[in-house]
Amino acid sequence: MIRFASLGSGSKGNATLIESGSGESDTRILLDCGFSTKELEIRLASLERSADTINAIVITHEHSDHVAGAGRLSRKYNIPVWLTVGTYHMCRDHDFAQTRFIDCHTDFEIDAINLHPFPVPHDAREPCQFVFSDGDSRLGIVTDLGCHTPHILNHLKGLNSLLLECNYDRDMLFSGAYPRILKERVASFKGHLGNEQSKDLLQKLDLTKLKHVIGVHVSEKNNTPEYALQALCDGMNCTLNDVSLASQKNGFSWRELN
Ligand SMILES: [Zn+2]
Ligand SMILES: [Zn+2]
Incomplete structure (x- = not known):
């Protein structure tokens, strides 16, 4: 069984917990660590976990909202x-x-969890995103994608759960306060996925096994929860009851795949 929860998601910090097993034999992975150690400890406590039980920190890319707290947490x-x-x-x-070190074309195991990395178009040196599996269920997490490609869609086949970036609403981004160069960076094919692109990605995916779809990395300035949720619904052809979002403040609480 795979369990997962978010400690927070957005441009001020991202961190996701992925677990398998039960009790003493749990494997617990922290995917990205964009929060200070103190902040992370507080957020872990609200999910009834502590940092001394984390088996591994896995980092997707070097942007500070994903890596700012990793060094200190690792050392402590x-x-x-x-x-x-x-x-x-x-x-x-x-x-x-x-x-x-990982090769972003080669699967690896951390205890009971298989990690399937794949490279993505995002403006970092060697960014990758992951599908996590315990052999029975598959959880895909894509927080930072400039665009979706046939290659990426291929890696996201047959998922039971998907955490999908819904970063911006195009009109809000381009009429908003960001400097022009930053607007263009966000919207470029190596920036972030906007609501329309996330919807389009979902429409191209095989959704038959998908139980959870959660929007992540939602901009607080260039998007609204309502727009992001509607994009997920349109992409899935489902109602608002079937989708949710990770917030910057609280992430989201435990979900289970079995
Ligand atoms: Zn990034
Ligand atoms: Zn990011």
């Missing part, structure tokens, strides 16, 4: 950090307690 609790060589070299603080 002696947790290994798994990441690509490119991401490692671009992290300002990469003095990790232990470092494990």
Whole structure:
């Protein structure tokens, strides 16, 4: 069984917990660590977990909303950090307690959880995103995609659960306060997925096994929860009861795949 929860998602910090097993034999992975150690400890406590039980920190790319707290957390609790060589070299603080390099074309295991990484178009050195599996169910997490490609859709086949970036509403972004260069970066094919693109991605995916779809990395300035949720509904051809969002403040609480 896979369980997962978000500690918070958005441009001020991202972190997701993925677990399998029960009791003593749990495997617990922290995907990205964009919060300070103190903040992360508080957020973990609200999910009834503590940092000393985390088996691994896995990093998707070097942007500070994903990696800002990884070094300190790794050192404080002696947790290994798994990441690509490119991401490692671009992290300002990469003095990790232990470092494990990954190849973003090769699956690997952390205890009972299989991780399937794949490279993505995003403006970082060697970014990747992941599908997590315990052999029975598959959880895809894509928080930072500039655009979706046939290659990415291929990796997201047959998922039971998907955490999907819904970063911006195009009209809000381009009429908003961001400097022009930043607007263009966000909307570019190596920036973020907007609501329309997320909807389009869902329409191209095989959704037959999908139980949970949760929008993540929703901009607080360039999007509204209502727009993001509507995009997910339109993409899935479902009602608002079947979709939800991760918030910057609280993420979302535990979900289970079995
Ligand atoms: Zn990023
Ligand atoms: Zn990000």
